[in-house]
Amino acid sequence: MKLLNAASDEQARQFELLQAYLRTLQQQSPFVKTALLVTQHRLEENTAFFRRVFVCPAELQLSFIQARKFIALDGTFLKAHFQQTLLLAACVDTNNHYLLVAWGVVESENTESWKWFLDNLKNAIPQILDASISSDRDKGLLAAEDILGNNIVRLFCLEHLRRNFVNSFTKEYDGLFWRIAHSTTLDDYEAAITVLRLEKPSAAAYLEALDQRMWIAAFIPGGPSRRYGQKTSNPVEVMNQVLRNARELSIADPLMEIWHTTMEMRFQRANQANSVIIGQTFTPFCHRILLQERENALRNIVRMADNYHGLVQSPAQISYVVDLERHTCTCHRFQDTNIPCQHGIACILTLRHRIDSYVSHEFLVTTWKRTYSHNFPPIILPEALRHPPFHAPIPLQPTPEPQPNVLPPLPLQLANLLPEAQPYHNPLISKNNTLRSGHSVRLMHLTLER
Numbered sequence: 289m290k291l292l293n294a295a296s297d298e299q300a301r302q303f304e305l306l307q308a309y310l311r312t313l314q315q316q317s318p319f320v321k322t323a324l325l326v327t328q329h330r331l332e333e334n335t336a337f338f339r340r341v342f343v344c345p346a347e348l349q350l351s352f353i354q355a356r357k358f359i360a361l362d363g364t365f366l367k368a369h370f371q372q373t374l375l376l377a378a379c380v381d382t383n384n385h386y387l388l389v390a391w392g393v394v395e396s397e398n399t400e401s402w403k404w405f406l407d408n409l410k411n412a413i414p415q416i417l418d419a420s421i422s423s424d425r426d427k428g429l430l431a432a433e434d435i436l437g438n439n440i441v442r443l444f445c446l447e448h449l450r451r452n453f454v455n456s457f458t459k460e461y462d463g464l465f466w467r468i469a470h471s472t473t474l475d476d477y478e479a480a481i482t483v484l485r486l487e488k489p490s491a492a493a494y495l496e497a498l499d500q501r502m503w504i505a506a507f508i509p510g511g512p513s514r515r516y517g518q519k520t521s522n523p524v525e526v527m528n529q530v531l532r533n534a535r536e537l538s539i540a541d542p543l544m545e546i547w548h549t550t551m552e553m554r555f556q557r558a559n560q561a562n563s564v565i566i567g568q569t570f571t572p573f574c575h576r577i578l579l580q581e582r583e584n585a586l587r588n589i590v591r592m593a594d595n596y597h598g599l600v601q602s603p604a605q606i607s608y609v610v611d612l613e614r615h616t617c618t619c620h621r622f623q624d625t626n627i628p629c630q631h632g633i634a635c636i637l638t639l640r641h642r643i644d645s646y647v648s649h650e651f652l653v654t655t656w657k658r659t660y661s662h663n664f665p666p667i668i669l670p671e672a673l674r675h676p677p678f679h680a681p682i683p684l685q686p687t688p689e690p691q692p693n694v695l696p697p698l699p700l701q702l703a704n705l706l707p708e709a710q711p712y713h714n715p716l717i718s719k720n721n722t723l724r725s726g727h728s729v730r731l732m733h734l735t736l737e738r
């Protein structure tokens with residue numbers, strides 16, 4: 289194999305390692321979902337281009353089924369010489385912590401690469417079709433509608449939207465921005481946007497140009513509870529911090545790093561879930577909210593109409609109507625969070641009902657435990673692949689552009705070369721200076737000798 293235009297031998301080797309890495313993944317974690325797209329660009333030169341890779345461990349599909357039906361999408365540059373882009377998808381567990389469910393590396397962030405990523409995500413986790421998708425990536429949200437269908441609830445990352453708005457119109461209108469975003473009725477929205485129209489018509493026009501269904505509570509299809517209380521795409525930013533070092537290297541390293549960071553995080557979460565005291569029904573996140581709301585509930589005055597409907601007056605003399613049959617309150621917190629608000633709890637206590645019978649099953653400790661009941665194994669590359677030089681020919685299937693290329697089975701000759709797995713030592717860490725030298729190229733050419 290000859291390498292053309294490679295920034296460095298070490299980086300070029302990383303691309304060679306990629307296919308071997310994916311085979312190793314499938315050997316050591318047989319149900320992992322992976323996809324690799326390699327484009328045979330110039331047939332006459334037999335030159336191939338790496339384009340995209342996707343990874344989703346099977347255990348993450350099982351976790352998503354137990355988690356809240358919310359997916360945050362994000363993308364970030366890989367800072368290595370090849371300038372690829374990392375795409376990430378994360379969900380929220382029943383203890384309100386983010387959990388990575390799939391990742392991929394693509395040539396750049398564009399509508400086509402997002403479509404490819406989401407198509408693979410949909411195949412790996414079909415249950416995402418019932419989820420809400422949140423992102424600050426317009427191209428990701430655009431692709432989501434095409435690939436995941438009209439029923440998917442697409443949401444802007446509110447914090448990102450607010451930052452752009454404040455940067456354009458100063459912080460003065462920050463309060464009005466949140467008032468509009470949190471409007472749960474058409475009347476609330478009209479009142480808030482009218483104030484902004486009078487104070488700053490251009491700012492109102494800016495917000496009115498946005499798709500209301502993607503950020504204003506009153507217009508979100510299925511109701512504001514489809515946001516699951518998540519205002520940001522923060523989870524992926526957290527993962528970006530974890531990847532700070534791995535991003536500096538090349539493609540196989542971030543994939544290894546994400547795998548093991550997620551694996552370790554899952555083990556810690558499993559331990560947390562299993563250490564909840566016996567008798568506690570709900571996750572610590574839900575438990576804390578219930579304790580606080582219950583304490584506040586005792587200060588309200590309740591007048592019940594029947595076994596379901598009550599009028600609740602707060603210490604500030606504000607009245608709320610609670611419907612225990614539909615799990616709603618005119619303060620909107622009950623239906624937004626699926627956890628009874630203080631007014632709901634005031635009614636429940638008056639009726640001498642059990643509070644836990646009004647809390648969604650999604651917050652049960654047992655659900656939380658099931659989310660992390662199975663973890664995926666640590667992965668190491670076989671010895672022969674970890675130490676250069678590596679000259680084993682890697683077959684690249686000629687494919688018409690751009691067809692997703694399902695990973696071919698391991699060729700018999702290569703399988704025979706692989707020794708038993710050994711503890712992993714990353715040779716790149718100690719060769720950081722070597723890695724950082726050279727210049728940037730977008731794509732690396734792999735030329736195969738016949």
Ligand SMILES: [Zn+2]
Nearest residue numbers: 617619629631
């Ligand atoms: Zn309420």
